[in-house]
Amino acid sequence: MKVLAVTMSVRDYKPCEYWRNQIDFVDKIEYKNFWHMEAHSRSKKFFLEHDYTHYLFLAEDIIVLPEHVKLILKDAEENSFKVVAGYCNIDYIDGGKANISFTDLRRFRVYSRSQYNHPSLYDVLTGKYGYPFFNATFQGNCLTLIERSVVEQLSFKPYMYRMDYDSRNRFMCNMPFGIMFDLQMCNELLNLGVPITVDVRLFTPHFAFGLGVINLKGKSRTIKFFDSKNGVWKLLEELPPYG
Numbered sequence: 001m002k003v004l005a006v007t008m009s010v011r012d013y014k015p016c017e018y019w020r021n022q023i024d025f026v027d028k029i030e031y032k033n034f035w036h037m038e039a040h041s042r043s044k045k046f047f048l049e050h051d052y053t054h055y056l057f058l059a060e061d062i063i064v065l066p067e068h069v070k071l072i073l074k075d076a077e078e079n080s081f082k083v084v085a086g087y088c089n090i091d092y093i094d095g096g097k098a099n100i101s102f103t104d105l106r107r108f109r110v111y112s113r114s115q116y117n118h119p120s121l122y123d124v125l126t127g128k129y130g131y132p133f134f135n136a137t138f139q140g141n142c143l144t145l146i147e148r149s150v151v152e153q154l155s156f157k158p159y160m161y162r163m164d165y166d167s168r169n170r171f172m173c174n175m176p177f178g179i180m181f182d183l184q185m186c187n188e189l190l191n192l193g194v195p196i197t198v199d200v201r202l203f204t205p206h207f208a209f210g211l212g213v214i215n216l217k218g219k220s221r222t223i224k225f226f227d228s229k230n231g232v233w234k235l236l237e238e239l240p241p242y243g
Contacts, residue, residue: 001077003145004029004052005069008039009060010214013207016060023066026056026073028226033219035242037178040156042223047151055151057144062088062204064143072145075199079133082150082194086143086202089121098124099140099206100198106187110159110180127200135195141182142204150194159184216242 003026010033020028029046031039047055054076058064068086075084090097090113097118105116116138123129146154158178189196221239226232 001054001073002052003027003054003056003073004047004050005056005058006043006047007031007058007060008034008036008043010034010036010216011060013061016063016207019063019065020058023058023064023069024226024231025066025228026069027052027228028058029236030222030224030226032222032224033216033241034221035177035216036181037158040158040178040181044151044154044156047148053148055146055148057141057146059142059204059206061207062142064204068143068202068204072143072199072202075133075197076145076147079197081145081197082147083189084145084197084199085139085141086204087124087139087198088142088204088206089208090118090140090206091208096120096122099142100124100136101138102129102136104137104190105183106190110183124198124200125203131200133197133199136198137190137196138183138186139196139198141185142206143202150189150192153192154185154188156181157184159187 005023005026005028007020007028007030009030029043031042034042056069072084072086075081087098087100090099098121099118101116101118103115103117108115110116119129159180161178186196218241220241223236225234225236227234
């Protein structure tokens with residue numbers, strides 16, 4: 001297996017950064033201060049231009065330990081899973097729910113969290129749906145490993161676009177921007193007939209603070225690459241701030 005771990009970061013959560021930095025046995029690429037619609041497109045292009053076998057979503061706002069990554073790689077290697085994922089709490093307001101679903105979300109337009117019918121963390125943790133693995137119709141890309149043949153078929157596009165311009169000039173996004181990439185990806189996987197396997201052992205705590213804490217004003221966009229063979233980071237590209 002040759003893995004590329006991808007992080008798209010618009011926030012600065014120090015504990016999350018610390019633990020990501022301990023993952024030094026796979027190549028990593030970080031898109032910093034890019035809106036996700038651009039970061040997703042760029043990451044797919046980079047992945048396909050190189051000889052990686054697996055794409056690993058490594059979300060910026062979760063605690064992922066090296067052991068989590070080793071386990072998800074083992075899952076794929078031993079079971080030939082084309083897609084395997086962990087899961088997390090949704091937020092701290094409704095912290096008792098897991099960011100997965102068993103509902104076929106292709107059947108209607110999704111506008112509200114309630115439509116996902118997220119199961120309780122308790123039920124997932126206690127093996128109600130299977131242990132160590134079960135299949136879901138949706139998982140929120142907190143930690144997700146995807147085989148190359150599947151990456152080639154996924155659009156990496158958003159489920160919908162929003163038009164937001166913050167009056168305090170913080171977001172610096174006065175154009176439509178994409179959201180709900182995870183839902184779009186999962187719907188595409190279902191259309192392709194690719195099972196979405198969740199490993200009950202791969203729970204990752206989620207720091208669920210959303211758009212309200214994002215401030216890209218004046219921040220350069222950078223793409224950094226970590227070469228696991230040499231153990232060093234390299235700046236691939238630096239672009240001016242949005243605006």
